[in-house]
Amino acid sequence: MENKLRIYNTLTRKVEQFIPNEEGKVAMYTCGPTVYHFAHIGNLRSYIMEDLLEKTLRYMGYDVKRVMNITDVGHLSSDADTGEDKMLKGAKREHKTVMEIAKFYTDAFFADCGDLNIKTPDVVEPATNCIPEFIHMIEGLMEKGFAYESGGNIYFDTSKLKEYYVLSNHSEEELLVGVREDVDEDENKRNKTDFVLWFTKSKFEDQELKWESPWGTGYPGWHIECSCISMKHLGEYMDIHCGGVDNIFPHHTNEIAQSEAYLGHKWCNYWFHVHHLNDKAGKMSKSKGEFLTVSLLKEKGYDPRVYRLYCLQSHYRKPLEFSFEALDNAVAAFDKLTKRIGSLRKDEGAVEPEKFDAWKARFQAVLCDDLNSSMALTVLYDMLKEDMSDATKDALAEDFDRVLSLDLTTAYAQKESENGVDAELEAYVLERIEERKAAKKARDFARADEIRAQLLEKGIVLEDTREGVKWKKA
Ligand code: AMP
Numbered sequence: 001m002e003n004k005l006r007i008y009n010t011l012t013r014k015v016e017q018f019i020p021n022e023e024g025k026v027a028m029y030t031c032g033p034t035v036y037h038f039a040h041i042g043n044l045r046s047y048i049m050e051d052l053l054e055k056t057l058r059y060m061g062y063d064v065k066r067v068m069n070i071t072d073v074g075h076l077s078s079d080a081d082t083g084e085d086k087m088l089k090g091a092k093r094e095h096k097t098v099m100e101i102a103k104f105y106t107d108a109f110f111a112d113c114g115d116l117n118i119k120t121p122d123v124v125e126p127a128t129n130c131i132p133e134f135i136h137m138i139e140g141l142m143e144k145g146f147a148y149e150s151g152g153n154i155y156f157d158t159s160k161l162k163e164y165y166v167l168s169n170h171s172e173e174e175l176l177v178g179v180r181e182d183v184d185e186d187e188n189k190r191n192k193t194d195f196v197l198w199f200t201k202s203k204f205e206d207q208e209l210k211w212e213s214p215w216g217t218g219y220p221g222w223h224i225e226c227s228c229i230s231m232k233h234l235g236e237y238m239d240i241h242c243g244g245v246d247n248i249f250p251h252h253t254n255e256i257a258q259s260e261a262y263l264g265h266k267w268c269n270y271w272f273h274v275h276h277l278n279d280k281a282g283k284m285s286k287s288k289g290e291f292l293t294v295s296l297l298k299e300k301g302y303d304p305r306v307y308r309l310y311c312l313q314s315h316y317r318k319p320l321e322f323s324f325e326a327l328d329n330a331v332a333a334f335d336k337l338t339k340r341i342g343s344l345r346k347d348e349g350a351v352e353p354e355k356f357d358a359w360k361a362r363f364q365a366v367l368c369d370d371l372n373s374s375m376a377l378t379v380l381y382d383m384l385k386e387d388m389s390d391a392t393k394d395a396l397a398e399d400f401d402r403v404l405s406l407d408l409t410t411a412y413a414q415k416e417s418e419n420g421v422d423a424e425l426e427a428y429v430l431e432r433i434e435e436r437k438a439a440k441k442a443r444d445f446a447r448a449d450e451i452r453a454q455l456l457e458k459g460i461v462l463e464d465t466r467e468g469v470k471w472k473k474a
């Protein structure tokens with residue numbers, strides 16, 4: 001591991017060298033989707049960039065264990081524990097049970113991830129699988145004096161902490177504005193930043209899923225699930241925790257509060273946050289009604305991998321504004337790039353190990369620079385222009401694709417076979433066209449004519465046009 005990853009850490013607000021707790025191993029956690037609706041392409045921007053992070057770590061040689069929850073209970077329509085449970089809202093909308101909704105949208109989420117070449121985390125755990133663990137942790141917090149019962153619910157007492165706002169330096173008022181969309185101030189709270197660990201008697205009497213607990217029948221709050229599920233699978237120390245920037249407050253702030261209060265020591269060292277995908281009206285969100293999904297992109301004829309490329313073209317720490325115009329540019333870039341790579345003559349020459357290593361090091365270096373994915377693409381383009389064997393280029397493209405996951409070496413052949421064109425034949429024809437061009441340049445017109453005749457024998461007709469040489473089957 002020669003190149004060392006440097007990554008922006010929300011906790012320290014700077015780009016830092018990434019040093020995991022255990023050498024060579026990374027314990028990674030990602031906040032999973034709330035499965036009451038389809039994921040929109042904004043949510044999926046976060047998952048694409050987190051996938052890039054995981055694959056970069058693996059590319060660097062780390063043994064990564066990545067865990068993700070599925071939020072199927074407890075996430076209310078305002079992140080500040082007010083409003084209706086999102087799952088219940090989804091179930092009512094579709095006249096189904098909460099569990100039916102959860103299953104349907106969990107499957108839909110992983111189908112989208114499949115289309116975007118996002119790897120499934122090593123462990124995926126729905127919140128409803130872990131109720132005993134949540135209860136156990138809440139009991140621990142009660143015993144340590146960090147939680148209290150009020151109005152039938154159990155709350156975390158943020159006033160017991162030395163510092164609550166560890167992840168952000170904004171003022172309390174500013175932060176609370178963001179989560180106040182449909183706030184009814186909860187009068188049971190002792191401090192306004194306290195949050196619910198367990199709901200029992202509350203205004204959500206019609207909650208479909210309820211469990212017995214020492215405090216009465218009820219259901220868990222949203223934040224407790226991520227602390228518990230990560231500890232269940234990764235233990236008491238975690239290296240890196242991911243999510244979109246909207247998770248910084250209150251969700252991740254509350255996760256840190258309860259986890260460190262419970263454990264009595266620092267819990268997670270690096271916090272990785274992906275900035276939002278916005279549309280012209282602002283942040284894309286599920287609750288705003290109309291939103292863009294992968295299925296919709298597919299219906300409109302877009303290959304989902306084009307959206308992945310679109311995301312990779314910008315840095316994860318910059319907001320990204322979505323437009324179909326920009327996506328169309330990514331379509332052209334994807335087609336050109338995969339065609340260029342698909343037309344490489346794999347068996348032309350041997351792989352040149354020194355060149356291979358040098359380009360690999362360049363690629364790794366830009367990724368290690370706080371995941372500079374647009375520069376990683378530039379390295380790929382530059383590599384394709386380098387004077388070296390096609391075999392080397394093909395091997396490098398395949399290697400880079402372990403991280404980029406754009407199917408760089410296969411997308412073109414796949415497309416051509418779908419369109420009924422033989423990619424091998426096309427690669428051969430393009431090679432002969434290049435040869436003919438070189439012959440003409442050298443004023444060897446006899447050779448140029450010979451190539452044209454040879455192609456004709458194979459049923460290929462060349463046409464010299466103003467835009468260059470075109471070919472078709474005779
Ligand atoms: P949710 O399903 O609402 O719990 O969100 C799933 C993930 O998507 C979380 O990590 C959010 O932070 C993230 N997210 C939500 N909206 C956006 C957006 N517009 N752009 C990027 N990520 C988002």
Ligand code: ZN
Binds near residue numbers: 030032251
């Ligand atoms: Zn979470």
